[in-house]
Amino acid sequence: MQLYNTLSAKEREALIEQAGLERLTISFYQYAHIGNPTIFRNHLFIHWNELDVLGRIYVAHEGINAQLSVPAQNFEAFKDHLDSISFLKDVRLNIAIEQDNKSFLKLKVKVRKKILADGLNDKTFDVTNKGVHVNAAKFNELIEDPDTILVDMRNHYESEIGHFKNAITPDVDTFRDSLDIIEKDLEAFKEDKKLVMYCTGGIRCEKASAYYKHKGFKNVFQLEGGIIEYARQANDQNLENKFIGKNFVFDHRRGERISEDIIAQCHQCGKPCDTHVNCANEACHLLFIQCEDCAKEMNDCCSNECKEIHALPYEEQKALRKGKTVSNKIFKKGRSQVLKFKK
Known part of the structure; x- marks a missing residue:
């Protein structure tokens, strides 16, 4: 079988x-x-x-x-x-x-031990006591309310190419990093503000909303279906699209365009660009933003060093990376000093 x-x-x-x-x-x-x-x-x-x-x-x-x-x-x-x-x-x-x-x-x-790497001890709180799910229309209404705090629950490389207007976008590498940072930053607003969260498809907000309710936030909301479903509803119902740029996705596409705005820049030359690529040097594989001109000049690599390695015969490249692991770089992205224009 x-x-x-x-x-x-x-x-x-x-x-x-x-x-x-x-x-x-x-x-x-x-x-x-x-x-x-x-x-x-x-x-x-x-x-x-x-x-x-x-x-x-x-x-x-x-x-x-x-x-x-x-x-x-x-x-x-x-x-x-x-x-x-x-x-x-x-x-x-x-x-x-x-x-x-x-x-x-x-x-x-x-x-896996968990379907989402959140670093939380779920036994300390009720994961089913989650926030209020809202559709695209209600979400648009909520985020116009001056008593609302809108938080992007995604990572830095995701929000860099697209996010909702006026959202707080934590500069974090992982979901687990964001939880305590957001709680600390919003400590003073637990009682009187509406905490509205969004992510790609909803799974991160599902866990985060229960966690923040456990931590004392009184009014917790999440965008049902995340950015993916929001874009569909906004289009089908002719709603104002309040998302600017691209939605980062975790497949070979790496992103789908929600609005025509390009809010990011090429990490190598600074030109407006929101195309994520992985460095062609398999010993690096760093995810970063690269425009077509830089891709051509750098042979799809993130640095001159990687460009030189990528130009070597395959067997030499394979020997150089033997015994090394780079999986932590694949989505811990854009944190390299060789990227001059990374925000």
């Missing part, structure tokens, strides 16, 4: 091109009590592999967090399978605004 990938990313990419079929990029999450995450993980892999689902899915005792790509022709079968699982029946699916058939190239279903 196949429980893991048997094709490389390149092999899968070729099959997708050959098939020429439309795929949908989807994300969802659900907190639930899962008795045996490994059995559940294997169940998902077997069924989703048959439907040619690709993506990155985390399963834990506390629930599931999924970003994936589904062939459009298999969407109904995929939805039927979700509905056959009691705690996933009618779960909200965030469908990407901008589609890309190659947003994911492998199916990875992993068992």
